[in-house]
Amino acid sequence: MLNELPLPDLAATSAALPIPEEETEVLAAIRKHGALSRTDLVRITGYSRPKMTLIVGRLVQQGILREVGEGESQGGRRPRMLHFDTSRGYVAGVDLGATSLSVALAELSGTILERRTEPADVRDKPPLILDRVCALLLEMIQARGIDATNIKAIGMGVPGPVQFSTGRLIAPPLMPEWDGYPIPATLRETFPMARIVVDNDVNVMALGELRGGGGVGVENFIVVKIGTGIGGGIVCHGSVYRGSDGCAGDIGHICVDPHGPVCRCGNVGCVEALAAGPAIAARGVEAAQSGSSPLLLARMQTRGGHLTAEDVGAAAAAGDRIAIGIVQDSGRMIGEALAGLVNFFNPRLILLGGGVANIGHQLLASIRQTVLRRSPPLSTKDLRIDYAALKLDAALIGAITLALDHVFV
């Protein structure tokens, strides 16, 4: 389940390796409680004493944990306490969006030390963007005197379908140049000791929400990112569910109207073609040009003939009836797609994120109404639909979490 290996045969082997969950549990416990003794860890995780000695030994050897002094005696020898070896290990999180690139440097405890964001065009060739990822991260570590070999893991979210076992994008519509490109091998040239884990941006958001956002403690939920496209991240039985090929959650191309427009995927009536940012903007332009919304026309004139989904949202917030209708229609169609998923998956929670999710309360209201109307009472009785708690940071925090989850290997 790790994806830093460049060669297909090795990658296949790597995919078959089980994730050492014991290490994850130990690190999670220390992240939560602070320094702990081996005895504490035995109590918290339920593993046997000899097994814990083995796990801790591996983590110390890899420079992830170290002994940081002695704790309170419980009657016998004072126990040696374990904490993250912050002198030797760091992780990085990378959030590649359609138009921007963010990189964060964090301690093994998960504390973010610094972050950088700059504009980026995801349609650029991979070497260009990956060079920028490396440059931003190198700038941050060099200023702190950290060596590149101390980066133990890099988690990266990308806006396209990822084969999780190899870390490669597969036929990504927004970034065709990246199809099959070996991101992990490329980043390893600069950060040779780092595990590189690439995942779809919405899975990364879901992981962030699960560990530190609105999904903490929720067993089954869906994160929906509404922006240029529409994507979903699934948490099932308390962990991110990626499906059989790593491409679960591709909800933008669910059909909500068989008589609808043709989508860029070639099919008809996809919810993304009808309800994502570009569709909202296009309907706004239509309303401006037809004269039905003077407010949108005025806004379009100040924008040099263009409108964004956010402009339509602002007009809706200002009370423009036509703009409100556009936002509601978008919410209704997203709600139709989500209702089908609620029937199928019976989640406890749906979290909405992405730039377009926040264009107005009518969107959320309309999604809620549609799901309540279309899904059976037992499924919606305790279902909550809300905004993602981490907002724009979800993907970056999720990327760091992804790195932390794989740092021990």
Added chain:
Amino acid sequence: MLNELPLPDLAATSAALPIPEEETEVLAAIRKHGALSRTDLVRITGYSRPKMTLIVGRLVQQGILREVGEGESQGGRRPRMLHFDTSRGYVAGVDLGATSLSVALAELSGTILERRTEPADVRDKPPLILDRVCALLLEMIQARGIDATNIKAIGMGVPGPVQFSTGRLIAPPLMPEWDGYPIPATLRETFPMARIVVDNDVNVMALGELRGGGGVGVENFIVVKIGTGIGGGIVCHGSVYRGSDGCAGDIGHICVDPHGPVCRCGNVGCVEALAAGPAIAARGVEAAQSGSSPLLLARMQTRGGHLTAEDVGAAAAAGDRIAIGIVQDSGRMIGEALAGLVNFFNPRLILLGGGVANIGHQLLASIRQTVLRRSPPLSTKDLRIDYAALKLDAALIGAITLALDHVFV
């Protein structure tokens, strides 16, 4: 996760109890390999020796396992072998369909000893049908001299949404009389020592396919039952996924045409209203009455003015163009709903079961074509869509598996 307790507060407590997976693993190993020693079980399950002694002790005490002699020595003392205590324990499986009731008696090894099937109308009041369940099972055990207290568990599949934690149906459209009825408590009056586990019929089918059908060894798959209605059973990470309220898989009311007919659920364009058995039959009647299919008209006349989905399937098999078109349309609409789920869930396998699934190869072909056309290449590359392996027995075998999984508690 057990559902035999009648009182809501107790049921809530029971729902919070974790399933002792250790016992399940031990029983599964013996079911697979036959008699095993404690040492074998330690090797197969990976549990420690003291833990295994504890688990086996509990199972022997409950009359589920017993020592059956000595095995081959591996150098030391000859090990005592463990097998099912068939003299003390049995399980039953119940499959309640819309128009029939099947009950099977099985050994703890899973071997079916006998089964009985009779017509039943699921719209009847629960006591009437549950009396028949008890009567059929009592007949079978009395003929074998088995006492009712030796029935250790009863697994029951029912055609409606079940709150798995309490074993009650919640607002079941096909069987409104059963809403909230305490099935577990009722059956316990006759079989006081039995754990009663009630689940949706398609979940039960999925469990049967997972353990002994087309889903053996498949991590993520969906079972689709096409009959009077359309339902789904989900296997996720190798176990049946029931969702947050136990009602996951309710796929019959996914909308495939917002301009379609009104469904009995009150919504518009549900796949069930457009493509399940009654819709196929109704379109067949239409084609007969309009004169467009003389073959269907002739068949309808011999049927006293009625047609079933099977009749339309038979006409399609005989080459009737109109009937072929009806079957294909149904497959296309089911395929549209499934394509959305493939995008979302990225399963490795979809298995089709239920009476209508077998009305003709055009149905399967059309479902396959639609999913291939509508879902992204990465999701369909290794996706298999096929008939359920267990055919009509899936539900009964699944019900017995459900009982076996809970027999140890």
